[in-house]
Amino acid sequence: MVEKKLDFKELAETRRSVNFFDPTKPLSDELLKDIIDLAVLAPSAFNAQPWQVLAVKSKEKRQEVHDKACNQPKVLDAPVLLAILGDTTGFKRPNPIWDEKVRLGNASAADVENIVNFSENVLFPTELRQVAFAASNSSLLAMSIMYAAKYYGVEAHPMIGFDESKIKEIFNIPDHVIVTMLICLGYFDETKTLRPRETRFTYEKIVKSF
Template sequence: MNTHDAIEARRAVKHYDPNFVMSDTDIDRLMDLTLLSPTSFNIQHWRFVLVRDNELKQQLRAAAWDQAQVTDANLTILVCADLKAWGKEPERYWRNAPQQTQDMLVPMISGFYSQAGPQMERDEAMRSVGIASQTLMLAAKAMGYDSCPMIGFDPVKVAEIIGLPDEHVIGLMITVGKALKPAHSRGGQLTKDEVVFIDRFPS
């Protein structure tokens, strides 16, 4: 499936075949593709918790308003971010770059984020989580799988279940598997005139 087809075919699927099992090879491939997502300064601060244990998935379902896709989908993924990744051996984010590039960019990371403050850290985390999540869902669709992005859960309880470390945040939950039945038809797309503007917002 090409990129255009994956974009058009991807839908938020709520009903999954609970007996379907993704291969480890496909799961690895899915995450390899997801990890190609861009991040500011290449700090790669997203963190992915792939929940496969049935008991843990039951706990997550209870913390997610009893939504069945949490347990029925083969994978339930918590897309998180480390707010302080920028300060953790930042030279490793550019270790394969030419030395001149490393010498320029690595000091810029600390210089930028040490001044940016907690709001910028969180904003960057949410941007990166969003980009990576869309990459993950499109990659899943291209591989023949279905997905559903979710924000309907208790973040405090979910953080406890997955052992979220300090200075980390949860962006969203994504289920991945095989649809048991198709998603509902699209609810209603706004026209381009309402959401796309040239050069500036209309007055």
């Protein structure tokens, strides 16, 4: 039977941060690959894609993360835990995207040199701006993963409740890379009930027109 896919409106309206995962339902590697392959179409500055994804499947590693992620039970219950990483240096060479721009004729070699220099000296000269670069881009990937998962019938839960330095130790993550968020992936535990969805700030509250 072909499962009906949600259109984007249904998908956005029904996506929830699913706090309870069924530990008996595994997530296949094929499905995880489908989710990631779709999600990487997310936009990024210069198409630099300054991100990496750690797919944590082993119980032992998830236990280690759980202990440094406020003991959140979903880290153990969900069959797959993703760590979304952002590279604060991702706009620099040797990122191969710069050469691709030249190869595709999207930019000249001189243009590329100018953009890289401008990025280093004007756009992202401080650590704060470099972290913003890594966090903003990798957060778009994270959201894209959560929507892609929902599209394929898989539930997700984002988390920022963790001790970043300890998570970096567990996975040997270098200093210039941030752990943007963790995402649990799997299937809802049907024996549980989600809390009601909280309201969102309205258009009138958040949009200022100029």
